[in-house]
Each structure stands twice: as structure tokens, then as C-alpha cells.
Amino acid sequence: MKKASEDRTVLQRHASHSDDENVGEELSPARIAIQNGLTAPKQAWLKLGLPMKLLVLTVIFVMLAEVLIFVPSVANFRVNWINDRLMAAHLAALAADAVPGGNIPPPLREELLTTAEVQAVAWRRDGRRRLVLPPRAPLAVDAHFDLRSRPELGTSHEILVRLGLIGDALRVFVGSGQRTLRVIGPLGNNVDDFIEVVMPEKPLRAAMYRFGLNILGLSIIISFVTAAMVYIALSRLLVQPMMRISRNLVRFSENPEDQSRIIVASERNDEIGTVERELADMQQQLTQLLRQKNRLAQLGLAVSKINHDLRNMLANAQLISDRLSALPDPTVQRFAPKLIASLDRAINFCNDTLRFGRAQEAVPRRELLLVKSILSEVGDSLLLPRENCIAWEMSITPATLRIDADREHLYRVLSNVCRNAVQALESTEGDRSGGRISVKAWRDGRKVVLDVEDNGPGIPPRVRETLFQAFRSSQRVGGSGLGLSIATELLASHGGTIRLLETESGTTFRIEIPDRSPHEL
Incomplete structure (x- = not known):
């Protein structure tokens, strides 16, 4: 009897437990409905406008x-x-x-x-x-x-x-x-x-x-009258200007290149006026930046189209120069190797035309180079010195000074900087005689410093702010403004820098290239 009673108790507990579970299962849709009912006001509130x-x-x-x-x-x-x-x-x-x-x-x-x-x-x-x-x-x-x-x-x-x-x-x-x-x-x-x-x-x-x-009646009347006055005041002071800003953002995002969509800042001196002025400046900068990007894209497309034909022309010129190098004339034998080297560089530049704008230049292959030989090569490529026009001076201390750099990269850096100096001197109005380009090189601890100086007209203050930015620093008609930007990128891959020194006249650029650390050798 006791065993039967215990069995009945266990069965009753089991049945009660099962009923509780069934009740829980039956209530789950109700719980879902309650949750939906709780979230409905929140969704309705989010759908309301700011006013x-x-x-x-x-x-x-x-x-x-x-x-x-x-x-x-x-x-x-x-x-x-x-x-x-x-x-x-x-x-x-x-x-x-x-x-x-x-x-x-x-x-x-x-x-x-x-x-x-x-x-x-x-x-x-x-x-x-x-x-x-x-x-x-x-x-x-x-x-x-x-x-x-x-x-x-x-x-x-x-x-x-x-x-x-x-x-x-x-x-x-x-x-x-x-x-x-x-x-x-x-x-x-x-x-x-x-x-x-x-x-x-x-x-x-x-x-x-x-x-x-x-x-209660008086409170309701006062509440709505007060709410109406507060609403009108805040709507005019805050809500309407904020809605104007939000509408302008939506309209501007549809066509950021359209200057007519730039917000016209009000004359308010509070925080909203500050936001409007800052937004107008930001939109103006973004519009100019997008236009510049489009021009760069078009320039890249044009360069890619002429790249193929230009390489073919340079290849033909290289074949002709190879035949010229076979002539026994001493003058030909003197200039033919330089001509061939220049053509090789031109072909390499054509192959790497679209390299600018990528994440980085090729990794430099550094070695110890004689500074004098690099500068001589740069002077020969630029036909320096030019008699009665541009003097070419080199001051290297000591004369056997060596620099730890990639030969091709260093040549491109010095060539770009010196070419800019030549163009500045050639653009001088009046008597062009007396032009001078001097390069000084010396070692300062674990780095080599080079100063490239010219006595040209100098760089205007308005150009200095964007001097090392691509397509924005050129002073010469038809210039691309890429020379100093490429030089900055090449020096950065060496851990070096280039900067403009303050001078009373002319222009002086200082180039610094540090030696590799011992563990990099």
C-alpha cells in the first residue's frame, strides 16, 4: 500500500509538472504579443518626425x-x-x-x-x-x-x-x-x-x-498654450534650421559635385550657425576634391592610352641608338651610352606610368653609392652646366662621400629637384645669364644631407602650403606638379625627408637620407 501511494504521488507530480510545461507553451504566443505590444510604441515613436x-x-x-x-x-x-x-x-x-x-x-x-x-x-x-x-x-x-x-x-x-x-x-x-x-x-x-x-x-x-x-481643465489649456508657444519658439530657433541642414545633406549626397547644392550658411552666431558654416566649408572642399579625383581619373585614362604607343616609339629610338653606338666616331662613343641609359630610363618610366597613386613605390634596393657619380649623372642628363646661362656647382665633403640608397630612386629624386631648379631659372624674365644651381653634400652622423640651391625667383607663399602635394604645386604652365610629390614618396621609402629651407632669395631644398640600421644590412 505504501508503495502504491508513493507511485500515485510521483504520477501526480509528473502530471502537475507536465501541466505547467503545457501552460508555459500556451503562454508563449501571449508573451510574444506582449513583447510586440511593448515594441510597437517604440517603433511608432521612432517614425515620428522631429517637430x-x-x-x-x-x-x-x-x-x-x-x-x-x-x-x-x-x-x-x-x-x-x-x-x-x-x-x-x-x-x-x-x-x-x-x-x-x-x-x-x-x-x-x-x-x-x-x-x-x-x-x-x-x-x-x-x-x-x-x-x-x-x-x-x-x-x-x-x-x-x-x-x-x-x-x-x-x-x-x-x-x-x-x-x-x-x-x-x-x-x-x-x-x-x-x-x-x-x-x-x-x-x-x-x-x-x-x-x-x-x-x-x-x-x-x-x-x-x-x-x-x-x-485639470485649466492645466490642459495651459499645457497646450504653453506647448504651442514653446513649440513655435523652438521650431523657429532649432527644428527648422536642423531640418534645413538635414534636407541639404540628403540633397548634397545625391550629387556632391554640384556646387549649387552646397548649403548657404546663415548669419547666426550660435552653434547652429557654426555648424552651417563648417558644413559649407566641408562641402566646398569635398566638391573640389571630387572634381580633382575625376580629373586624375581622366588623366590616368589618357596616360594609359598613350603609354603603349610611347613605349613603341622609345623602343625604336633605342634600336637606333644601339646602331649609333657601333660607329667609331669619338663624339658618338662619348654620348651614345648616356643616350642609351636615358632611353632605358624613359622606357622604365613608361612601364611604371600608372605606379603613382598605388600604395607605395617599389621597395628600394639600397647600396653604398658615390654621391659625386650620381650628381654627375644628373648634371649630364640635364645638360648642366649650360654656358653663359646656368652654372652647375657641386660641393661634396669629403669627395669620396658615399650614401646608402637605391641608385634609381636617388637619381629620380635629384633629377626632379634639379629639373625644377632649371625650369625656375629658365622662366626668369629679362637677362637669364648668371643662373646657378649648387648642390652641397655632407655626412651628419648616420645620415647624409644634400642641399640643392638655386638663385631663381623663389617659390610664392601661396604655393608653399601645397608644395609636396601631387598636381597642386606646379608653377609652370603645363606642369603636372608631380616631381616633388614623387621625390617625397621615394625618400619616405628610405626613411628620409625633403623640406624647403627659408632663404632670403632663391630656393633651397634639404634632402636627408639616413643609413640603414645594422640589422637591416
Whole structure:
């Protein structure tokens, strides 16, 4: 029997557990519906525009402020209403006390109690307590309230009393209104005297409801009027300018290259005016940048088209130069190797035409080179010196100075810088004689420093800011502005730098190339 009882208990627990699981499974759609119901207001709020959100929030905040005003107002109304009843009860008590012999006729007592809206009145005067207007029938008091002030208890007690009055007022609203109240109030200037009344709560509740409805209606009107004024003010000051900015951003994103879509900044001096001006500058820069990118793309396409034909032309010139090198003429034998080397470089440049704009140049193959030989080669390629036109000076300390660099990269750097100097001297108006290009080289610790100096017209201040940026630093008509940009990139691959030195006249570039660290050798 015991075993059977235990089996039944186990079965009942199992069945109960199964029922709980089934209930859980049945409630899962309800839970999903509740979750959907919770997320629906959030989605609806996100769909609202900024003006509507501002209006709703303004109404909510003003109504919240009205609620904060309403609660103490209702509590104050309750106290005033009860004080009015105490005052009426005091007058009724004085009238009853004036009756000769103290025997109040029942009709008079009923009229006094009805007029004062109380059920009984008692007072304490001159140290004696007396029931002035007795009740019609025995009463059961449900709540007691003492409205006498106690300044001797301090400010904290007054605050607690005020909060208690607010709580009492709210209990009147939520209660049934069928309670009987006993209220004690001050009587005259003597602190020991007081008046005591017993009154029904129902008239108080009705009066508070009427007052509450009046306050509610007035609060709604004030809320909407205030919300409308705040909405109009904030809409003009903040919302409309922000919507203008957002519309401009959408319109500008459709065609950033159209300058007519750039926002026109207002003359405001606040944060929104600052945003408009900064946005206008940013859009202007972006439009110029996109136009420059398009021009670069078109330039790249054009270069790629001529690259094939140019390589063929240079290949033919290379074949002809090879045949010229077979002639026994001494002058031909002197210049043919240089011509062949120049053609080889030109062909390599054609093959690497589109290299600019990639992540980086080819990794430099560094070796120790004689600076003098590189500079001589650069001078020969540029036909320097040029008699009665451009002098070519080299000052290398010591004469056997070696530099740790890629030969081809270093040649391109020096060639670009010196070619710019030659072009600057050739562009000088008037007498072009007396031009001079000098290169000084020396070792400074673990780096080699080269100064390339010319006595040309110098570089204008407006060009210096973009001097080493591609396609923006050229001063010569038809120039591409790539020379110094390529030189900067090639030197960066060596860990070196190039910069413009401040000089009173002419132009001086300083090139610094550090030696490789021991672990890189």
C-alpha cells in the first residue's frame, strides 16, 4: 500500500509538472504579443518626425509640471476647506453659547450643524473642554486630524506635516468618501485653546473633485498654450534650421559635385550657425576634391592610352641608338651610352606610368653609392652646366662621400629637384645669364644631407602650403606638379625627408637620407 501511494504521488507530480510545461507553451504566443505590444510604441515613436516629437515632449513636460503643481494645490484646498468648516463651526458654537441657560432648542441645533456642515462641535476655552453642539446620534470616528501648527518642533517637522497633508489629500481621492473625520483646529490666540469638530468626508470629497476637475481643465489649456508657444519658439530657433541642414545633406549626397547644392550658411552666431558654416566649408572642399579625383581619373585614362604607343616609339629610338653606338666616331662613343641609359630610363618610366597613386613605390634596393657619380649623372642628363646661362656647382665633403640608397630612386629624386631648379631659372624674365644651381653634400652622423640651391625667383607663399602635394604645386604652365610629390614618396621609402629651407632669395631644398640600421644590412 505504501508503495502504491508513493507511485500515485510521483504520477501526480509528473502530471502537475507536465501541466505547467503545457501552460508555459500556451503562454508563449501571449508573451510574444506582449513583447510586440511593448515594441510597437517604440517603433511608432521612432517614425515620428522631429517637430512632432518636440510637440509631444513639450506637452508631456508641461503636463508633468502641472501635476507637480496640482498635488500641493489640492492639499492646500483641502486644508482651506477644513479651515472654513472650523470657522463655521466656531461661529455656530458662539451662537449656541449665547443661548440663555445653555439649553439649545433642537431645531436651532440642527440648523447650526447643517449650516456648518459638521455633525458635532466641541471646544476648549479657559482650561475647560465642553461639547457645545452634540451629535444627533452616537458617532464612530474613522480618522483624526490636528491642524494646529507646532513651530517649536522645527522646520523638519513642518516639512513632514506638509508631506502628510499631501498624502491625506490623495487618500481622499482614492477612498470611498464614507469616513467620519475628527478635526482639531486652533481657537483664538491661546495655544491651549482649540476647537474640535466631527464631520463627514463626503462633502469634502465632492468639493475636492470639483476643484480637481477645474484644475485639470485649466492645466490642459495651459499645457497646450504653453506647448504651442514653446513649440513655435523652438521650431523657429532649432527644428527648422536642423531640418534645413538635414534636407541639404540628403540633397548634397545625391550629387556632391554640384556646387549649387552646397548649403548657404546663415548669419547666426550660435552653434547652429557654426555648424552651417563648417558644413559649407566641408562641402566646398569635398566638391573640389571630387572634381580633382575625376580629373586624375581622366588623366590616368589618357596616360594609359598613350603609354603603349610611347613605349613603341622609345623602343625604336633605342634600336637606333644601339646602331649609333657601333660607329667609331669619338663624339658618338662619348654620348651614345648616356643616350642609351636615358632611353632605358624613359622606357622604365613608361612601364611604371600608372605606379603613382598605388600604395607605395617599389621597395628600394639600397647600396653604398658615390654621391659625386650620381650628381654627375644628373648634371649630364640635364645638360648642366649650360654656358653663359646656368652654372652647375657641386660641393661634396669629403669627395669620396658615399650614401646608402637605391641608385634609381636617388637619381629620380635629384633629377626632379634639379629639373625644377632649371625650369625656375629658365622662366626668369629679362637677362637669364648668371643662373646657378649648387648642390652641397655632407655626412651628419648616420645620415647624409644634400642641399640643392638655386638663385631663381623663389617659390610664392601661396604655393608653399601645397608644395609636396601631387598636381597642386606646379608653377609652370603645363606642369603636372608631380616631381616633388614623387621625390617625397621615394625618400619616405628610405626613411628620409625633403623640406624647403627659408632663404632670403632663391630656393633651397634639404634632402636627408639616413643609413640603414645594422640589422637591416
